[in-house]
Amino acid sequence: MMQVTSISEGIVLDHITSGNGLKIFSKLNLAALDHPVVLLMNVPSRLLGRKDIIKIQNIKDIDLAMIGLVDSSTTVNVISGGKIISKHKVGIPEEVRGLFKCSNPRCVTNSDTYAEPIFHLVDAKSREYACEYCEETTKYRL
Amino acid sequence: MSIYGKSLISPDDFTVEELQTVVNTAREMMDTGMTAYQDLCRGKILATLFYEPSTRTKLSFESAMLRMGGSILGFGDANTSSVAKGESIADTVRVISSYADIAVMRHHKEGAPKLAAQYATIPFINGGDGGHQHPTQTLTDLLTVAKYKGEFKDQVVAFCGDLKFGRTVHSLIRTLARLQTKKIILVSPEELTLPQNLYRELLERGIKMEVVTCLEGIISEVDVLYMTRIQRERFFNEADYQRLKDTYILDVHKLERAKSDMIIMHPLPRVNEIAYEIDNDPRAIYFKQAECGVYARMALMALQLGVM
Ligand SMILES: [Zn+2]
Numbered sequence: 416m417m418q419v420t421s422i423s424e425g426i427v428l429d430h431i432t433s434g435n436g437l438k439i440f441s442k443l444n445l446a447a448l449d450h451p452v453v454l455l456m457n458v459p460s461r462l463l464g465r466k467d468i469i470k471i472q473n474i475k476d477i478d479l480a481m482i483g484l485v486d487s488s489t490t491v492n493v494i495s496g497g498k499i500i501s502k503h504k505v506g507i508p509e510e511v512r513g514l515f516k517c518s519n520p521r522c523v524t525n526s527d528t529y530a531e532p533i534f535h536l537v538d539a540k541s542r543e544y545a546c547e548y549c550e551e552t553t554k555y556r557l
Numbered sequence: 558m559s560i561y562g563k564s565l566i567s568p569d570d571f572t573v574e575e576l577q578t579v580v581n582t583a584r585e586m587m588d589t590g591m592t593a594y595q596d597l598c599r600g601k602i603l604a605t606l607f608y609e610p611s612t613r614t615k616l617s618f619e620s621a622m623l624r625m626g627g628s629i630l631g632f633g634d635a636n637t638s639s640v641a642k643g644e645s646i647a648d649t650v651r652v653i654s655s656y657a658d659i660a661v662m663r664h665h666k667e668g669a670p671k672l673a674a675q676y677a678t679i680p681f682i683n684g685g686d687g688g689h690q691h692p693t694q695t696l697t698d699l700l701t702v703a704k705y706k707g708e709f710k711d712q713v714v715a716f717c718g719d720l721k722f723g724r725t726v727h728s729l730i731r732t733l734a735r736l737q738t739k740k741i742i743l744v745s746p747e748e749l750t751l752p753q754n755l756y757r758e759l760l761e762r763g764i765k766m767e768v769v770t771c772l773e774g775i776i777s778e779v780d781v782l783y784m785t786r787i788q789r790e791r792f793f794n795e796a797d798y799q800r801l802k803d804t805y806i807l808d809v810h811k812l813e814r815a816k817s818d819m820i821i822m823h824p825l826p827r828v829n830e831i832a833y834e835i836d837n838d839p840r841a842i843y844f845k846q847a848e849c850g851v852y853a854r855m856a857l858m859a860l861q862l863g864v865m
Contacts, residue, residue, distance in 0.1 A: 521687050523668040529647040530672050548668025549689055 421470075425450070426477055427492040428469040430504075433457055435486040436467025442481055450474055480508035484515075484542070484555050507539045511555075519551035561863035564674040564681040568695045568732045576699065576736065582865055583700045583849070583856035591624050594855065597864050598627030604657035605631030606649070606673075607684070609665040613825075614684050614693075617847070618661050621854035630657065647676040654678040659858055661693075662686075680861040691725040694824060696857060697850040698729050699736070702781055704849060705820050705842055709733065713778050715742040718785035718805050718830060721749040725824070726785050731755065740765040742779065744772050746801045749791065771804060777814045782807075784823045784830045808832040815840070822846060 431439060436456050439445075445452045451472040460466040471477070475493055482489050483505040493501045511534045517524045524532040524546065534544035534553065542555040560575050568576070586594060603622040607615050610633055619629050646664075650673045653660055660677065662670045663684035670683035670690075685691040699709075706712055714733055716726060720743055730741060730751070741764055743751050750756075750768065759766060769775055776782070787805055789798050806829060807821065823831060823843040835841050859865035 519667060521665070521667050523646070523664070523666040523672050523686075526666055527645055527647075527669070527672060529645040529676075530668070546668070548671050549687075551667075 421497075422451075422472045422494055423497040425470065425472045425474055425494050427494060427499075428471075428482065429466070429490040429492055430460070430463065431467040431469065431489050432463065432486050433465040433467055435489075436469055439482055439485050439489070440469060442485055443478060445469070445471065448474065478514075479505050480511050481514055483508040484511065507536060507542070509536050510534070511536075511544060515553070515555060517546045517549060517551065518553040519546065519549050522546060522549040522551065524548055560857075560860040562680055563861060564677070565692050565857065565861075566671045566674055566681070566683045567690045568692045568728050570692070573735050576696070576732065579696055579853065579856050579860060580699050580703050582860060583696075583852040584704060586855055587704060587849075587852050594625050594859075596626045597859055598622060598625035598862060601625075601627040601659070601862055601864075602657040603627055603629045603631075603858065604653050604660040605629060605633070605684075606653065606660060606662040606664075607631065607633045608635040608669070609663050609685075610634045611663050611685060613847075614663060617850045618682075618684065618693075618854055621851050621858060624851065625855055625859060631660075646673050649673075650677045650681075659862055682857070682861075685725075688722070688724050690728055692728070693850070693854055693857065694725055695729050695732055696853040697846060698783075698822065698824075699732065700849045700853045701820075701822060701842065701846045705845075706780055706818075709736040709738045712738055712780045713740045713742065714738055714781040714783060715744055715772075715775060715779045716783045716785065717744040717772055717807075719749045719787045719791060720745040720751045720785070722788075722791060723785050726783075727752070727755055729783070730759070734759050734762045734764045738764065740767070742767045742769065742775050744769050744775065744805075746770060746804065748797070748801075749787070772807075772811055773814070776811065776819075777816065779815065779819055782815070782819055782821050784821065784827075786824075786828050786830060788828070802829075806830055806832060807835060809834050809838075812838065812840070 436454055440454050453470040455468040457465045458468055487507045489505050491505055492499045513531045517532050524530040533547035537543050537545045543552045545552050605615055622629050646669055654677050659680045661682040661684040662673050664686050667687040667689040670686050674681040683690055683692055784807055819840050821841045
């Protein structure tokens with residue numbers, strides 16, 4: 416396997432379904448970070464056949480909800496002092512704030528600047544979320 | 558009771574006990590008579606924020622507050638009022654909170670009253686947000702059933718017409734289920750049945766239910782018949798509309814087998830769901846519902862203001 420510098424402080428997003436790495440990279444706007452970021456694509460994986468990996472140097476606080484929306488099978492490894500100090504699957508977020516818009520054109524969140532769209536998961540399989548304000552369900556799509 | 562200081566945006570905001578308290582308080586007020594409460598809200602101000610005109614609801618709220626000796630201020634149409642275009646609801650509401658003791662908002666945007674309540678420091682009431690929620694209509698309907706029929710657990714309630722799109726009807730059905738209504742019968746064309754997720758929720762509550770497409774077969778067991786509006790635009794073509802319209806219009810003939818003490822309800826205004834010939838039938842109480850509406854709003858506001 417190709418060697419890429421490992422990080423001593425930061426986050427490694429592992430087990431990203433091949434092809435989703437770039438989506439997470441752009442959704443989280445990682446290119447704008449002031450720290451080194453590595454996106455590895457099509458890495459051979461025993462588990463998935465092929466996978467993507469993202470390594471982010473120095474950052475430990477990241478929007479897990481957005482990662483969960485794009486690819487819930489992603490594993491988040493937090494690295495400190497060169498060691499993995501925590502490791503967990505992101506899963507599908509129960510609550511999502513401000514990451515997408517309500518599909519209901521009559522919803523107040525689509526017309527009032529104060530209203531941050533807040534959604535609650537109603538069906539994990541279909542990624543259906545109910546709006547906190549109008550209760551309409553919106554399917555999250557990339 | 559914990560209604561003091563509380564906002565009402567959806568009927569689900571109130572517990573079963575709180576809903577019962579409002580209904581019981583309103584019934585007590587009805588039995589005692591208006592005049593006994595003429596000083597109850599002396600010195601209190603109700604703000605009526607009607608971003609969308611609704612004369613019926615606005616007058617009902619104003620009447621309720623004036624009957625209790627309180628005062629009102631507000632606007633009835635955002636276009637002619639000084640509510641600045643583009644001003645956030647949050648800003649308006651923060652200001653209004655210092656002008657009044659309680660507020661009711663009607664808004665064409667769904668969820669607007671919920672947003673408002675998050676920024677208000679006074680109790681807030683949803684006076685209808687688009688087709689979304691209209692909790693004081695629900696309270697009015699509950700009071701009407703309690704007043705004219707008694708306990709919810711003894712009632713077979715049938716809903717007839719468009720059960721798919723009417724979300725205020727969905728709220729009422731859900732609330733009746735929470736109040737342990739004996740049985741709910743859903744009468745609608747196949748195109749306009751209750752949404753599946755609500756149906757499943759009702760089943761999970763263990764409520765007895767029956768789904769039919771025709772009123773005639775079940776009308777003899779019904780205690781409360783709730784007619785809903787069938788809107789022409791819900792149908793794909795005129796032929797469908799004409800076919801369904803006749804099945805879901807209540808007339809003297811359909812009432813032949815109904816109980817003599819059944820009550821007929823309708824949220825008003827009606828389109829043509831109920832033939833005018835029914836208006837003189839003692840079972841037709843839809844005009845008395847409007848009277849119940851004032852008492853329901855009096856009781857609600859008195860409890861929210863902590864004067865009851
Ligand atoms: Zn919404």
